[in-house]
Amino acid sequence: MLNPVKVGILGLGTVGGGTVHVLQRNAEEIARRAGRGIVVTHACAKELNKTHPYSTDEMVLTTQLSEVVSNPEVDIVIELLGGTTIAREMMLQAIANGKHVVTANKALIAKHGNDIFAAAQEKGVMVAFEAAVAGGIPIIKAVREGLAGNKIEWIAGIINGTSNFILTEMRDKGSQFADVLAEAQRLGYAERDPAFDIEGVDAAHKLTILASLAFGIPLQFEKVYMEGITKISPEDVQYASELGYIIKHLGITKRTDNGIELRVHPTLVPNKRLLANVDGVMNAVLVQADALGQSLYYGAGAGALPTGSSIVADLVDVTRTLTTDPGNRVPHLAFQPNALVDLPILPIEEIESSYYLRLSAWDKLGVMAQVTNILSDNGISIEALIQKEPICGAAHVSVVMLTHKVVEKQVNKAIQTIEKLDGISGQVTRIRLEMLDG
Ligand code: HSE
Numbered sequence: 401m402l403n404p405v406k407v408g409i410l411g412l413g414t415v416g417g418g419t420v421h422v423l424q425r426n427a428e429e430i431a432r433r434a435g436r437g438i439v440v441t442h443a444c445a446k447e448l449n450k451t452h453p454y455s456t457d458e459m460v461l462t463t464q465l466s467e468v469v470s471n472p473e474v475d476i477v478i479e480l481l482g483g484t485t486i487a488r489e490m491m492l493q494a495i496a497n498g499k500h501v502v503t504a505n506k507a508l509i510a511k512h513g514n515d516i517f518a519a520a521q522e523k524g525v526m527v528a529f530e531a532a533v534a535g536g537i538p539i540i541k542a543v544r545e546g547l548a549g550n551k552i553e554w555i556a557g558i559i560n561g562t563s564n565f566i567l568t569e570m571r572d573k574g575s576q577f578a579d580v581l582a583e584a585q586r587l588g589y590a591e592r593d594p595a596f597d598i599e600g601v602d603a604a605h606k607l608t609i610l611a612s613l614a615f616g617i618p619l620q621f622e623k624v625y626m627e628g629i630t631k632i633s634p635e636d637v638q639y640a641s642e643l644g645y646i647i648k649h650l651g652i653t654k655r656t657d658n659g660i661e662l663r664v665h666p667t668l669v670p671n672k673r674l675l676a677n678v679d680g681v682m683n684a685v686l687v688q689a690d691a692l693g694q695s696l697y698y699g700a701g702a703g704a705l706p707t708g709s710s711i712v713a714d715l716v717d718v719t720r721t722l723t724t725d726p727g728n729r730v731p732h733l734a735f736q737p738n739a740l741v742d743l744p745i746l747p748i749e750e751i752e753s754s755y756y757l758r759l760s761a762w763d764k765l766g767v768m769a770q771v772t773n774i775l776s777d778n779g780i781s782i783e784a785l786i787q788k789e790p791i792c793g794a795a796h797v798s799v800v801m802l803t804h805k806v807v808e809k810q811v812n813k814a815i816q817t818i819e820k821l822d823g824i825s826g827q828v829t830r831i832r833l834e835m836l837d838g
Contacts, residue, residue, distance in 0.1 A: 404437030411480030418704025536706025616735030
């Protein structure tokens with residue numbers, strides 16, 4: 401067997417520790433798969449005095465990033481710094497030094513991946529990022545390699561565990577938003593800035609990557625439509641449930657005749673779909689492809705060992721191809737770099753969806769007729785409608801409607817007109833709805 405491949409790791413936190421743990425405990429199996437051993441020889445940590453449970457006598461510990469990325473002994477650098485500034489600098493330095501890179505940094509790939517891959521291509525090195533999307537689920541490999549014979553039609557995924565955990569706890573236990581978020585932080589699932597989780601930014605990073613792999617388009621994070629879960633009310637969760645739906649925070653990307661839809665938002669999903677039953681911190685990605693049909697990938701989207709599992713899989717991949725002609729390696733974004741196409745990304749007003757609408761209407765003859773007329777004037781057909789009993793003699797009642805599919809700008813126009821009616825109080829709540837059928 402060849403000498404072991406030497407790995408330098410930037411960041412020995414939760415994921416770094418998990419990665420070293422997986423490498424150590426499965427060392428023999430990993431070497432049998434990769435054709436040679438894989439050992440972490442250098443690690444950069446924030447503090448050297450702290451105990452690092454998986455450090456060994458053979459591992460050089462340092463606080464200097466450059467001692468890893470510029471070290472001639474290191475073959476592969478694992479970037480686990482997070483963020484897009486120092487991490488980007490270090491990644492580009494490692495590439496310039498001819499090192500292969502493995503990363504879990506979704507923000508970095510989503511925002512700067514096009515340049516990073518170009519630099520790697522020029523240097524003939526690999527940048528592997530399985531851990532960047534859905535933690536331990538091998539979704540990158542599935543979409544990039546497993547589905548390579550298919551035309552992918554759409555992807556819909558629960559790709560932020562923290563949001564899914566919050567929605568699940570609110571629904572099942574009636575817990576308060578802030579309490580569940582604090583619990584997710586305590587468990588180590590939430591991002592350093594939890595706004596990334598609850599406002600949809602983290603999911604948007606991951607969706608950007610999935611869309612490029614699915615459709616062979618450049619990474620375009622800035623064009624993702626983002627909406628988080630902060631405005632979901634217990635009322636809407638309850639009404640959705642009465643109508644047979646569960647509210648999930650989804651990342652959705654679809655190929656349409658006019659371009660690519662790229663959107664992250666709360667979505668009503670029929671409660672019989674498997675995706676609707678993915679609860680807690682788990683992730684799941686549903687892919688609709690022309691030859692295979694639907695396939696669902698489910699598993700842990702965060703955590704030390706699950707994320708370590710993905711990182712080690714990338715290390716094995718890189719190790720196996722060290723001697724391959726760079727031109728014959730699996731392309732970073734699934735399609736050959738010169739075969740990427742610049743399909744337009746549709747603005748959110750142009751996407752097509754069904755909608756859940758909730759409004760507060762004056763309980764008086766003619767108000768509903770006005771509302772339904774406005775909907776029909778805008779080409780919106782109602783699929784279901786429920787009017788709730790007025791609470792304790794209140795003058796207004798909640799009306800909930802589900803629409804058939806329509807272009808979003810039509811719904812926006814209708815909502816604007818409905819909100820101006822005398823018989824309507826406050827704003828209309830609008831949540832997108834996806835049937836997720838074949
Ligand atoms: N904050 C992320 C999540 C961690 O909750 O899914 C994994 O990317």
